[in-house]
Amino acid sequence: xxxxxxxxxxxxxxxxxxxxxIGMALAIGLVILVNSFxxxxxxxxxxxxxxxxxxxTDITISQAATPPTAGATGGGQQGFAFGSxxxxxxxxxxxxxxxxxxxxxxxxxxxxxxxxxxxxxxxxAAATGTLxxxxxxxxxxxxxxxxGASGTGGTRTGGAAPSTAxxxxxxxxxxxxxxxxxxxxxxxxxxxxxxxxxxxxxxxxDGRLLSAADAGTDNAVLDANYATSASLATGGTIAIxxxxxxxxxxxxxxxxxxxxxxxxxxPLDVAQTLSTNTGKISNIYVQASSSxxxxxxxxxxxxxxxxxxxxxxxxxxxxxxxxxxxASTLVSNLGTWLSILVLAAAFLIAILFTISGVTxxxxxxxTLKAIGWSNRRIxxxxxxxxxxxxxxxxxIGIAVxxxxxxxxxxxxxxxxxxxxxxxGVGGAAxxxxxxxxxxxTTPGGEGGGFxxxxxxxxxxxxxxxxxxxxxxxxxxxxxxxxxxxxGLAILGGLLAGAFGGWRAARLRPAEALxxxx
Amino acid sequence: MYQxxxxxxxxxxxxxxxxxxDDVTLTxxxxxxxxxxxxxxxxxxxxxxxxxxxxxxxxGDVTLGASMLSKLGDHKLAEIRAKEIGFVFQGFNLxxxxxxxENVETALAPLGVSxxxxxxxxxxxxxSVGLSDRFTHLPAELSGGQQQRVAIARALVKRPExxxxxxxxxxxxxxxxxxIMELLEGFWREQGLTLIIVTHDTAVARRAGRRLHxxxxxxxxx
Ligand SMILES: Nc1ncnc2c1ncn2[C@@H]1O[C@H](COP(=O)(O)OP(=O)(O)OP(=O)(O)O)[C@@H](O)[C@H]1O
Ligand SMILES: [Mg+2]
Numbered sequence: 001x002x003x004x005x006x007x008x009x010x011x012x013x014x015x016x017x018x019x020x021x022i023g024m025a026l027a028i029g030l031v032i033l034v035n036s037f038x039x040x041x042x043x044x045x046x047x048x049x050x051x052x053x054x055x056x057t058d059i060t061i062s063q064a065a066t067p068p069t070a071g072a073t074g075g076g077q078q079g080f081a082f083g084s085x086x087x088x089x090x091x092x093x094x095x096x097x098x099x100x101x102x103x104x105x106x107x108x109x110x111x112x113x114x115x116x117x118x119x120x121x122x123x124x125a126a127a128t129g130t131l132x133x134x135x136x137x138x139x140x141x142x143x144x145x146x147x148g149a150s151g152t153g154g155t156r157t158g159g160a161a162p163s164t165a166x167x168x169x170x171x172x173x174x175x176x177x178x179x180x181x182x183x184x185x186x187x188x189x190x191x192x193x194x195x196x197x198x199x200x201x202x203x204x205x206d207g208r209l210l211s212a213a214d215a216g217t218d219n220a221v222l223d224a225n226y227a228t229s230a231s232l233a234t235g236g237t238i239a240i241x242x243x244x245x246x247x248x249x250x251x252x253x254x255x256x257x258x259x260x261x262x263x264x265x266x267p268l269d270v271a272q273t274l275s276t277n278t279g280k281i282s283n284i285y286v287q288a289s290s291s292x293x294x295x296x297x298x299x300x301x302x303x304x305x306x307x308x309x310x311x312x313x314x315x316x317x318x319x320x321x322x323x324x325x326x327a328s329t330l331v332s333n334l335g336t337w338l339s340i341l342v343l344a345a346a347f348l349i350a351i352l353f354t355i356s357g358v359t360x361x362x363x364x365x366x367t368l369k370a371i372g373w374s375n376r377r378i379x380x381x382x383x384x385x386x387x388x389x390x391x392x393x394x395x396i397g398i399a400v401x402x403x404x405x406x407x408x409x410x411x412x413x414x415x416x417x418x419x420x421x422x423x424g425v426g427g428a429a430x431x432x433x434x435x436x437x438x439x440x441t442t443p444g445g446e447g448g449g450f451x452x453x454x455x456x457x458x459x460x461x462x463x464x465x466x467x468x469x470x471x472x473x474x475x476x477x478x479x480x481x482x483x484x485x486x487g488l489a490i491l492g493g494l495l496a497g498a499f500g501g502w503r504a505a506r507l508r509p510a511e512a513l514x515x516x517x
Numbered sequence: 518m519y520q521x522x523x524x525x526x527x528x529x530x531x532x533x534x535x536x537x538x539d540d541v542t543l544t545x546x547x548x549x550x551x552x553x554x555x556x557x558x559x560x561x562x563x564x565x566x567x568x569x570x571x572x573x574x575x576x577g578d579v580t581l582g583a584s585m586l587s588k589l590g591d592h593k594l595a596e597i598r599a600k601e602i603g604f605v606f607q608g609f610n611l612x613x614x615x616x617x618x619e620n621v622e623t624a625l626a627p628l629g630v631s632x633x634x635x636x637x638x639x640x641x642x643x644x645s646v647g648l649s650d651r652f653t654h655l656p657a658e659l660s661g662g663q664q665q666r667v668a669i670a671r672a673l674v675k676r677p678e679x680x681x682x683x684x685x686x687x688x689x690x691x692x693x694x695x696x697i698m699e700l701l702e703g704f705w706r707e708q709g710l711t712l713i714i715v716t717h718d719t720a721v722a723r724r725a726g727r728r729l730h731x732x733x734x735x736x737x738x739x
Contacts, residue, residue, distance in 0.1 A: 001626040001635070004619055005612075012614035367610040370571055371671065372599020372627045374592060509571045509598070512610055513562050513683055 006384050010392075016357050017389055020350045024393025024492050025400055027339075027346035028485045032401025033475075034335035035484065037408060040475040041328045044415055045317050047253075047471055057196055058294045059301065060316065061118065061284040062309050063108035097139035101186060101241035101275045104132045109280035114305060118284050121304055123297040125289040128197040129281035131188035131271045132262070135240050140179035184226065186240060187262035188271025188281075191215050196287040198261035199251065207234035207249025215267050220245040224252040226263040238264065241274045327415050327473070346393075347492050354386050354500035358507075365504050366511030375505045382504050383497030390493025391486070398485050408475040415471050519545040519568060519679075519711070524577035524587075526563050526734075537563035538574065539734030547678070550705050550712045552725035554739070559731045561715045562683055568713060569602055569681045570594045581679070599627040603672030605701075607684035609664040611656040611671075617643060618652040621671045628675060642670035646700060662693035666700070673704055679711045680704070686721060698724060 010017045103109050115129040189197060192212035199209065205224040220238055227233060227250045237244050245266060253260050272278050286301070288294045294312050301310045358365070365378055526538040537560045545551055545568075553561050566572040567579050570586045571594075579586040584597055598604075603624075611620045621639035630638065643652060646666040656664055665685060672680055682701065686694035698721055705712040714725065722728050728739040 001619075001622060005615065005623075008614040008619070363608075363610060364612055367604075367606070367612070368623060369595065370569065370598060370604050370610075371624050372595055372602075372675075373623070374595045374627060377627060509595075510566050512604070512606060513566065513571070 002381065002384060005381060006388060009385055010388060013357070016353055017392070020353050020386075020389040020496070021393040021396060023346040023349040024390050024489060025396035027343045027492075028394050028397025028488055029400030029404060030342050031339045031488060032398065032481050032485050033404035033408070034331065034339045035481050036401070036405050036475040036477060037473075038328075038331040038335060039478070039481075040408075040473045041331055041415070043476065044471040044473055045325075045328060049313060049316055057200070057285045058288040058291065058313060059286040059298055060311050061114075061286065061301065061305060062282065062311075063110050063307060064309050094142045095139070096142065097137065099135060099137040099239060099242045101133050101135045101271075103275060103277060103280075103282060104134050104185070107132050107282040109277050109282050110308070112279050112281045114308070115281060115284055117304055118286060118301065121297070121300055123289055123293050123300065124286055126196040126287040128190050128285050129268070130190075130197060130283045130285065131268060131275070131277060131280065132282045133186040133188060133271055133275050133277075135184055135186050135264070137182040137239070138179070139182070184230070184263040186264045186266060186271065188266055188268040188275075191267045197285040199265065202251035202253060202260050205250040205252045207247070209249055209251070210265065210267060214248075216269055217267065218243055218245045218270060219248045219267070221249045221251055221265040222247055223260045223263050224250040225260075230263075240264065240266065243274060343488065343492075347495055350386065350390065350492050350496035351499045354382070354496040355503050358382060358500045358503045362507055362511050363514070365507050366509055366514075369507065369509035370512040378504050379497075379501035382500040383494065386497035386500060387490060387493030390489040390491075390496070393492070394486050394489025397489065398482060401481070401485065402477060405475045405477050408473070413473050415473055518547050518582065519543070520578075520580045521567065522578045524567060524574045524579060526560075526567065526572075527575045536734050538567065541577070541734070541736050543729075543736060545711060545713065547711055548709050549727060550702070550725045551714070552722035552728045553713065553715045553731060554717070554719070554722050554728060555731035560734045561731050563734075564731060564736070565681055565683050565713070565715055568679070569604060570597050595627070599624075600675065601678045603675065603677040603680040605665070605668050605672050605680065605682040605685045607687040609656070609661070609668045609688070611664055611667055613656050616653045616655055617648060617659065617667045617670075620656070620667055621674050624671045624675050638674055639670070642674040643667065645673075646670045660693075661689055662696060665689065665693075665697055669697070669700060669704075673708075676708070677710070679713070682712070682714045684715055684717065686716070686718060694718070694721070 109131065112129055115127060118124060118127045187198060189199065189210070191210035191214040199221075207221070210219065210221055220240070222232060222238070227247070230238075232238055232247060234247050234249055236247050238247055239245070245264075251260055251265075268281070272280060286297070288297045298310050298312050302308075368378060369375075521541055521543040524538055524541040524543075525536065528535045528537055539560075541564070553564065555561050563572075567574055567586070568581075570581070570589075573579075573587050577587065581597070581601065584593075586594065586597070589597070611617075612623065615623070618636070618639050621642050622635045625635045625638060640649075640652060643649065643666075646669050648663060648666055648670070651659060651663060651667075656667070659667065665688075669685075680701070685701065686697050689697060701712060701714070702724060704710060712725075714721065716722055730737050730739050
């Protein structure tokens with residue numbers, strides 16, 4: 001009887017069924033789309049993060065960089081100094097080239113013994129230390145002048161103002177000179193460990209990864225994107241701080257289009273020696289033994305390393321910037337509120353239409369009560385009708401949602417995100433783009449020093465860091481989303497049914513005798 | 518057997534208190550056919566509600582057989598209505614979305630009768646009111662007289678003790694009225710029902726063995 005009555009009501013009162021179902025369908029379709037879109041954005045964020053921090057990384061530890069004081073003498077440390085004896089002269093031109101490997105400006109190195117401290121903390125499944133470096137090569141050609149210039153050209157260091165000592169001033173002073181500033185990021189890492197850390201998320205594009213046997217050797221693995229842009233390949237060589245490294249392999253990010261954490265990967269011990277950071281690291285990557293204990297572990301690690309910055313993946317996700325973060329904000333704010341609003345409207349429509357339907361059927365329900373139907377049977381009938389209307393809406397809504405997802409995936413918008421922020425793990429997602437910026441640098445003067453202060457270096461660093469990672473948004477369709485939709489459909493139906501049923505339960509059976517017509 | 522003792526029913530209307538039944542004491546024997554007449558607003562429908570376990574009196578007692586209807590809870594009253602009481606209404610009160618057969622089946626649903634038995638019994642009941650060829654018609658596809666026949670089949674399919682009818686012929690023309698009355702009388706005679714009919718129509722009332730007149734909530738025998 002229940003089924004027959006329900007079917008007849010839904011079919012013979014089609015208008016009400018259609019209105020309630022369409023309302024629910026639109027709301028559920030929207031919820032599905034927003035949910036899927038949001039999951040897509042999260043995946044994109046995760047893929048940016050993974051490309052930088054590695055898959056199994058739950059927590060990263062760094063030391064916040066101490067901001068360089070204005071006009072710091074550190075400028076001297078970063079400067080390039082060419083003496084008169086430097087460079088090779090051929091055909092009246094002096095070729096100068098100097099390469100320097102230093103820690104990334106936004107990073108502070110710290111003692112590697114802290115890695116042991118981290119590893120000793122309970123709840124840490126694995127931890128590895130890396131040293132984030134930057135190789136800057138300054139090279140140029142200077143035409144030889146007459147007397148004095150080449151022979152007595154003094155050595156200048158530091159961030160000096162344009163030279164006052166140049167014997168020939170004016171625009172022609174540097175005539176025939178060509179200078180080039182080339183920089184790329186270098187990451188020193190434990191060659192044996194790949195379960196946690198930056199290389200845990202990469203795909204081997206060519207050659208091989210670093211292994212334990214590479215410790216102490218001048219072998220390097222390159223980011224595939226960087227290798228392409230710098231015209232390098234496996235089997236070739238790359239000069240880092242004047243040392244020639246053999247390229248044993250190239251890697252690309254598992255997430256499409258993403259750059260990996262650094263341009264070049266070399267064994268940690270070699271990196272420490274070359275950059276005169278013996279016994280130092282700049283980052284620790286931690287894998288927690290339980291994903292539910294990450295927050296607790298963060299607190300423990302903060303206590304163990306009071307001066308360090310301890311970030312969880314969630315903290316890091318908040319640092320992903322660019323249109324990706326705009327999309328994320330849009331989805332989480334506008335999308336969520338819109339879904340709630342439309343869902344509430346659909347529920348309200350369902351409730352009001354159900355109540356008005358019950359009111360219209362006063363005599364019908366009164367009659368059924370008069371011939372012996374219990375309140376429970378009548379409430380069940382009303383609720384059953386509402387739930388089925390909700391489910392019809394849910395099914396249509398799933399179709400609408402899938403259509404929306406398909407449209408999003410056909411459009412497949414690209415979002416850009418950059419995972420690198422000051423104070424965070426520096427050198428991340430960095431591309432060679434910054435190297436090009438070096439070309440525009442005006443030299444101080446012939447034979448003179450070229451100074452680059454730390455503060456000035458920030459300009460280059462920032463430019464490199466803003467080179468964004470592009471991710472194509474893919475809105476996933478998962479079974480959970482379908483379950484959520486079905487759950488919402490049933491919830492809406494039950495809610496409407498509860499109100500309608502409550503109304504029906506209050507009807508007096510004597511209503512059957514009233515109002516003929 | 519119905520026993521009403523000092524039954525009073527008052528309604529709290531918006532302006533004043535209405536006494537629809539005023540200290541009614543009455544006995545109706547099993548198998549009686551009773552006609553209830555009276556002016557409009559006299560309390561006929563209210564009396565039928567008391568007899569039909571649709572409502573409880575404000576004071577006094579109503580018993581049907583061993584059940585004290587004036588004291589039972591809603592659920593128990595629904596059960597008694599389902600088992601022992603059949604109703605026929607002036608406006609037929611069929612469920613508009615259900616077919617004739619399904620309308621009759623609604624009376625069997627609360628009794629827990631299985632699907633196939635429900636169907637057989639519903640068809641038998643429809644056949645007994647002369648509608649063997651109208652099983653799958655919707656109410657809107659039937660004439661007034663046919664709709665009332667479906668309603669009578671629905672009232673009788675559960676084989677009740679009592680059949681209560683509130684102006685069953687009030688919406689029908691004279692010819693159809695007589696057909697319906699003959700049908701009801703036939704069932705009353707065959708099945709030993711207690712048949713209580715509220716009517717304005719003296720021609721209908723004359724068929725009954727006993728006639729009651731209600732005016733301003735007071736009942737008197739005619
Ligand atoms: N639910 C109610 N609320 C308030 N007053 C009511 C209610 N039901 C009936 N009454 C009043 O009780 C009195 C008796 O009503 P009842 O319906 O029993 O009359 P009736 O004899 O059946 O009249 P009719 O011949 O018009 O059907 C009337 O004055 C009516 O207005
Ligand atoms: Mg009446």
